[in-house]
Amino acid sequence: MTQLMRSWVDSANTAKTDFPLNNLPYGAFHVAGDDLHAGVAIGDQILDVTALEEAGLLDLPAKAVFARGTWNDFMALGADVWRSFRTYLTATLAEGSAEQTTLQTHLVPMADATLELPFTVTEFTDFYAGRHHAFNVGSLFRDPANALPPNWLHIPIGYNGRASSVVVSGTDVTRPNGQLKAPDAEMPVFAPSKRFDLELEMGAIVGRPSKGRVSVQEADDMIFGYVLLNDWSARDIQAWEYQPLGPFQAKATATTISPWIVTKDALEPFRASTPPREKELLPYLQEPGPMLYDIDLEVALAPEGKPETILSRTNYNVMYYSAAQQLTHHTTSGCPMRVGDLLGSGTISGPEKENRGSLLELSWGGQEPLTLDTGETRTFLEDGDTLTLRGAAKGDGYKIGFGDCAGTLRPAPAID
Known part of the structure; x- marks a missing residue:
């Protein structure tokens, strides 16, 4: 395991x-209403790379790469540029660097910055690739002996979501209205969702486009980096709408991501293998090596104006399918992938109750209310609740973190 690398930025x-x-x-960030700039987090500071580019301090194969303040144009330059840029940053921010005096003038205190979406999301696909989550949900709504659909152990199941509703951490989320139908009711009603939930996920960002099918190794090479992801879910809207085509409005309210893209290179020391297979995968999905990561994850809930309670702790290494396998399967139909595509891992739940990544599982469909540290109980989210996802890979004296992925639930709009 690698050790902490020292920087001239003391807080790092x-x-x-x-x-x-x-x-x-x-x-991506701005300060006091200024234009959006691209930045790199180092300790409690942000290195303003848009300003570095404007000052002529970056050696890139294209001009105005960071002019828009997001990372899509940089991703499009390819993996060789990704590596050389990271090498440059590591060298110039390292303790003893001759570039310290120059770069110090382009540091911005993180406390003074407003963080925005770090990239423009071109498409969003959400998967259902956690075995423990799939088994729990299947057990809730079907016989546990048949909890997993027949295809689940053979294929990473997913659906095409909405890129337009992906938001950055700190953005409020409004409880959705929708069609709801009680099991014993003759007709549905249009009303606010009463069973609004979170989903603890990781998001993989596609940094290289594809045409035609790609292998698992090629898919892994296409991934630029990862974010934490909360795919907010209206369970009661979903229960009524999902037959026969799957989720629609239940998943369209918002998807919150953490504000920092952690690169694949930063996560390289934490590679982990997927679990043993219960059924052998078809050759095109078999992995040439470890494609998951050892990343500790947690979910916290804070009622409005009150301290938070940790609801769940788990690890990304429990997933049954890796992001590379998901991306590979996504291309089998000839579906082209684009720079800025976002893939949600699916809910990350571990084997024990305290490892579950959704309130649907934690409260067992509302039958087992959770008691918070404040003494209040929850089955699903209440207005004013703030959900915060955190994640970090733990090294020797350091961690590779993502920053908080947080959102506060606000009341549904009035129905005319």
């Missing part, structure tokens, strides 16, 4: 920071 040299020199994640 602590085990507490999410953003040591080993990490260097990519984000």
